[in-house]
Amino acid sequence: MNQLNLNAARIAIELFHSGRVELMRQMLAEDVVWKVPHRNPLATDIIGVDNVLEFFRRVQRETNGTFRGEVLQIAANDEAVFCLMRVHGERAGKTLDQKVVNVWRLRPGDNKVIERELFMEDQPASDEFWAY
Amino acid sequence: MSASDNPLVKLLQLGHTRFGTAHLERLREGIADDVVWYTPGDHPLSGKIVGIDGVLEWLRQSAEVTNGTFRADIHRILAEDTWAAVISTYRGERKGIVLEMPGVQTFRTDPVTNKVVEARIWVYDDVFVNKFWSA
Numbered sequence: 001m002n003q004l005n006l007n008a009a010r011i012a013i014e015l016f017h018s019g020r021v022e023l024m025r026q027m028l029a030e031d032v033v034w035k036v037p038h039r040n041p042l043a044t045d046i047i048g049v050d051n052v053l054e055f056f057r058r059v060q061r062e063t064n065g066t067f068r069g070e071v072l073q074i075a076a077n078d079e080a081v082f083c084l085m086r087v088h089g090e091r092a093g094k095t096l097d098q099k100v101v102n103v104w105r106l107r108p109g110d111n112k113v114i115e116r117e118l119f120m121e122d123q124p125a126s127d128e129f130w131a132y
Numbered sequence: 133m134s135a136s137d138n139p140l141v142k143l144l145q146l147g148h149t150r151f152g153t154a155h156l157e158r159l160r161e162g163i164a165d166d167v168v169w170y171t172p173g174d175h176p177l178s179g180k181i182v183g184i185d186g187v188l189e190w191l192r193q194s195a196e197v198t199n200g201t202f203r204a205d206i207h208r209i210l211a212e213d214t215w216a217a218v219i220s221t222y223r224g225e226r227k228g229i230v231l232e233m234p235g236v237q238t239f240r241t242d243p244v245t246n247k248v249v250e251a252r253i254w255v256y257d258d259v260f261v262n263k264f265w266s267a
Contacts, residue, residue, distance in 0.1 A: 037256050038258075073212075073215060073217075075217060077208065082219065103219055119254035119256060121172065123172070123257075
């Protein structure tokens with residue numbers, strides 16, 4: 001992925017994290033596996049592009065539209081994208097604000113995302129934020 | 133620049149090999165004396181370490197308590213000039229517990245010395261990792 005594509009990706013990533021979820025559709029493979037780790041009500045492996053988009057809509061609903069992601073570092077090759085982000089959201093009087101690493105694995109040929117893994121700076125804080 | 137020509141990629145590949153072959157002292161060649169090293173979680177090896185001596189001791193301990201089985205198998209390294217992400221699988225065995233988990237190590241280097249000045253470990257499942265290192 002060249003520098004121009006990375007800049008476009010950075011903008012798209014920030015937009016879909018802030019609620020413009022339809023932007024993701026063209027970036028994801030139909031059968032994408034979107035892994036949401038940890039011990040909270042949202043944690044599961046999400047399979048399929050429609051379910052991933054619905055997940056991001058739910059994130060916005062749960063946070064009353066406050067969830068945001070800022071891209072801090074991004075790098076890519078033909079196989080994967082690494083993206084260090086700061087995510088922020090507010091929910092039920094609680095605040096989420098921490099760095100996360102996204103790794104998106106790409107399908108050879110069309111570079112669509114086939115798998116996502118997430119790594120958090122502070123998982124207990126995230127679990128507490130999403131807990132009911 | 134292709135990934136294999138990037139000096140930072142070469143440094144990180146060499147560094148992981150030196151950890152894997154227990155040539156820890158030679159890691160001083162690529163890590164700054166005042167490096168800051170972050171490990172997430174709540175276990176005996178978690179927290180912030182400042183200084184190369186502490187980092188080498190941390191690496192020694194991670195090998196010692198796993199009978200030399202702990203390692204990060206590198207899948208790919210994505211790098212810019214002064215920072216890089218190593219996408220890995222962490223593996224190891226300790227007291228009957230088998231660790232096999234996706235992980236990422238991020239590194240920042242000094243643009244003049246090209247040595248690592250900051251490193252951060254990222255784990256996929258901190259609850260399991262806490263159990264593994266605390267057992």
